[in-house]
Amino acid sequence: MIDTLTLRRPDDWHLHLRDGAMMQAVLPETARHFARAVIMPNLVPPVVKSADAAAYRDRIMAALPKGSDFEPLMTLYLTEDTDADDVAAAHASGLIKSVKLYPAGATTNSNSGVRNFDNVRAVLEKMAEIGLPLCLHGEVTTADVDIFDREAVFIDTVLDPIRRANPDLKVVMEHITTKDGVDYARSADSGLAATITTHHLVINRNHILVGGIKPHYYCLPVAKREEHRVALVEAAISGDKRFFLGTDSAPHLDHLKENACGCAGCFTATNTLSILAEVFERAGKLDNLEAFTSLNGPRHYGLPLNEGTITLRKGAAVEYPKHIATPDGPVTVFDPQMPLHWSVEA
Numbered sequence: 153m154i155d156t157l158t159l160r161r162p163d164d165w166h167l168h169l170r171d172g173a174m175m176q177a178v179l180p181e182t183a184r185h186f187a188r189a190v191i192m193p194n195l196v197p198p199v200v201k202s203a204d205a206a207a208y209r210d211r212i213m214a215a216l217p218k219g220s221d222f223e224p225l226m227t228l229y230l231t232e233d234t235d236a237d238d239v240a241a242a243h244a245s246g247l248i249k250s251v252k253l254y255p256a257g258a259t260t261n262s263n264s265g266v267r268n269f270d271n272v273r274a275v276l277e278k279m280a281e282i283g284l285p286l287c288l289h290g291e292v293t294t295a296d297v298d299i300f301d302r303e304a305v306f307i308d309t310v311l312d313p314i315r316r317a318n319p320d321l322k323v324v325m326e327h328i329t330t331k332d333g334v335d336y337a338r339s340a341d342s343g344l345a346a347t348i349t350t351h352h353l354v355i356n357r358n359h360i361l362v363g364g365i366k367p368h369y370y371c372l373p374v375a376k377r378e379e380h381r382v383a384l385v386e387a388a389i390s391g392d393k394r395f396f397l398g399t400d401s402a403p404h405l406d407h408l409k410e411n412a413c414g415c416a417g418c419f420t421a422t423n424t425l426s427i428l429a430e431v432f433e434r435a436g437k438l439d440n441l442e443a444f445t446s447l448n449g450p451r452h453y454g455l456p457l458n459e460g461t462i463t464l465r466k467g468a469a470v471e472y473p474k475h476i477a478t479p480d481g482p483v484t485v486f487d488p489q490m491p492l493h494w495s496v497e498a
């Protein structure tokens with residue numbers, strides 16, 4: 153029986169750190185285990201210009217625990233006013249590693265996102281030219297499309313046309329939640345990849361709705377039917393280079409989730425690696441965990457693999473905090489509803 157597992161240090165290709173006191177509280181949870189993370193730009197106001205990204209990066213560096221060598225990978229929030237030259241300069245200087253597209257209204261703080269995709273054409277063309285990846289929140293927002301269908305409709309009506317118009321554009325489908333997303337990511341041999349979150353490997357829509365509404369399992373894109381969860385697990389454990397980890401760990405204060413209009417997001421930074429090891433072990437694919445957490449992401453982004461390793465050890469059920477404290481109240485850590493046996497060695 154395998155009871156230790158050494159992995160190249162992992163990266164998180166989709167992470168929300170927020171700002172201020174919240175960032176101070178959640179940043180150690182990621183920096184403890186991960187070497188790098190792509191830091192989502194959906195702050196209020198959003199991280200739109202290169203100067204915003206530079207300032208945000210400085211605030212993250214200042215908030216890091218002493219001695220941490222965690223590296224935030226910055227991204228710009230694409231708006232219809234984004235200037236292609238500002239993006240290109242931010243890329244050339246090494247400040248940003250991607251640009252993030254939110255359809256307006258699709259998710260938390262996405263109101264400055266894109267309504268008319270024609271208005272971002274010049275930026276996308278520039279990105280294709282300079283090799284800068286586009287990350288997308290892939291859901292349409294039209295009221296007449298059912299929330300459970302929004303990812304599949306986005307792929308057909310927005311993503312596929314963008315890729316046809318820009319065949320050289322490198323794309324990351326963020327936090328895919330459906331078999332449709334898996335199949336589409338598999339349809340291209342290069343230039344297209346998808347991140348998968350920890351929680352979407354564990355929950356389906358029953359976790360949110362059966363036996364009373366469970367706000368801590370509500371996130372966007374919303375978890376789908378079991379057959380979609382199974383497709384996500386198959387993709388993640390396959391070792392296929394087109395799939396890698398983006399936790400989408402998204403902290404919200406408990407009182408804002410346990411609310412008549414609860415915020416979307418699951419906070420998984422604390423126990424993500426233990427959960428992933430459990431999922432991969434149950435599938436008999438622990439051998440492919442490193443590809444998912446540490447190899448496929450940097451290869452898609454064209455970044456070096458991390459030096460150094462982390463070790464996971466199997467033993468008695470892992471203890472982890474149920475909440476992270478912030479000055480404004482607690483943030484609930486995602487409960488995978490199963491015992492976890494793999495802990496990350498300090």
Ligand SMILES: NC(=O)N[C@@H](CC(=O)O)C(=O)O
Nearest residue numbers: 168259260371372402416417
């Ligand atoms: N995933 C979520 O449910 N929420 C994210 C936004 C996002 O990634 O769409 C957040 O910022 O809270």
Ligand SMILES: [Zn+2]
Nearest residue numbers: 259289372373
């Ligand atoms: Zn999103």
Ligand SMILES: [Zn+2]
Nearest residue numbers: 168192400402
């Ligand atoms: Zn997110």
